[in-house]
Amino acid sequence: MSSTPDSARGGTATLPRPEVIRHPDVGDGAAMWRVARDSRRLDLNPPYAYLLWARDFAATSLVAEVDGEVGGFVSGFRRPEAPGTLMVWQIAVDESCRGRGLAGQLLDELARRTGAHTLETTITEGNPASIRLFESFARRQGAGHHVTDLFGAEHFPGEGDWQPELLHRITPLRGTG
Template sequence: MTAAQADLAGAHREFLEIPEGIVIDTPRVEDGAAIWRIARDSQVLDLNSSYSYLLWCRDFAGTSVVARDEDSGEPVGFVTGYIRPERPQTLVVWQVAVDRSQRGRGLAASLLDGLTARVTGELGVRRVETTITPDNTASNRLFTSYAERHGASVDREVLFHGGLFPDDGHEPEVLYKIGPLAPLATVAP
């Protein structure tokens, strides 16, 4: 286990248990193809180009996490994020996806908690933002329960209405503003 993995695992124990057989780690460029496949196979995420996932693993690895199968080392889930340039205490969560074989184990929530533990400590993040379409019940539940675990409020507003997208029928993207995040020591497990 690397020092980064140990830090993530230790911080994680304050929130949700990491599912057995899973290691949470920082993504590497060579994880880009697997992350792209997980996003594609989710059938709910807007799929970006495979090239963009390679760049993400290179340029935003510090604000993203990957779940690996402990035995094979292969990615089985991920969270991609970045720091808003004009709001350096805000982490924007871009995508969250878990391989079908790992769903129902709380892995997405564990990944979010692990990433938050890292970026609050290393980067001073105090708020999380993400966008969710109204029909995405699973993501709504994931981020609402995340806010509860972290003692934070959730404000919602439409960020991009459907007509802004070039493809017909795109749902509006609702911005979830979560924060301020409670200090790690005061958050109930």
């Protein structure tokens, strides 16, 4: 899945921080879906998927509350074959909350809370803002950032205009040994 940062800088700004960064619950699923939909960059899953994500993957996902509303989220999971690896599925920030460095704050906090050794995500070449976000995250972590092919156009169904997904692997994350 593509990832969407909150700004072209991809780094944290000196603007006000969100009121709360916390793990989601089922009550956040609809807001997560809305933020993803409104980003116009993510592959939008059905609302049901965000409800399940908020229930079953809450420990590896975060929401940011701004003015009492979900202003952004990051969803992830630990890879079953590599439990030290956190796979970031989606990251999105509401348009009203962009420019605060919120996407970077969500990634930093998720890495801290999960204690993961490695972070992976996939990004298409046509999403330079997300590429900059994860490059900035790697620099803040003092980690290596390696990009390789993961899913080519031939892996996707014939319908649609699917872009190849590149695997971004950032390791070792700070504080994980």
